Amino acid sequence: ANITFITTDGTSTTVSGNSGSVMELARDHSIEGILGNCGGVCSCATCHVHVAPEDVRKTGEASEIERDMLELDDNADEYSRLCCQIVVSDAIDGVVLRVAE
Numbered sequence: 001a002n003i004t005f006i007t008t009d010g011t012s013t014t015v016s017g018n019s020g021s022v023m024e025l026a027r028d029h030s031i032e033g034i035l036g037n038c039g040g041v042c043s044c045a046t047c048h049v050h051v052a053p054e055d056v057r058k059t060g061e062a063s064e065i066e067r068d069m070l071e072l073d074d075n076a077d078e079y080s081r082l083c084c085q086i087v088v089s090d091a092i093d094g095v096v097l098r099v100a101e
C-alpha cells in the first residue's frame, strides 16, 4: 500500500509497505513527528495523525482505548488516529495522513 504523510511543515512524503503498523512504516522512513515512543501499544499518542476525511472509510474508526488516549490530546479531532493502531495493508492504499502538531 502507498501511504502519504504530510508533516507539520507541509512536506508530503509517500512511502509504501505491506505489513506492520503505519507507525512502524513512518518510523522506518523517518517521517518527522511520528515518534512511536510506546512501541505501538496505544499508550503514548506520539503517533497521532489526522486522516484525510475521504480516507476514513479505509482506515476505519479509532477503537475505544485509542479514543481514550486521544481525548488527552488537545490537537485531536474527529479524524484523529493513533497510527500504530492502523495496520498496513492494501485496504488502506492511497490514504493521506497529516502528522499532528
Ligand code: FES
Binding pocket: 023, 035, 036, 037, 038, 039, 040, 041, 042, 043, 044, 045, 046, 047, 082, 083, 084, 085
Ligand atoms: Fe504509542 Fe502509537 S506508538 S500510541
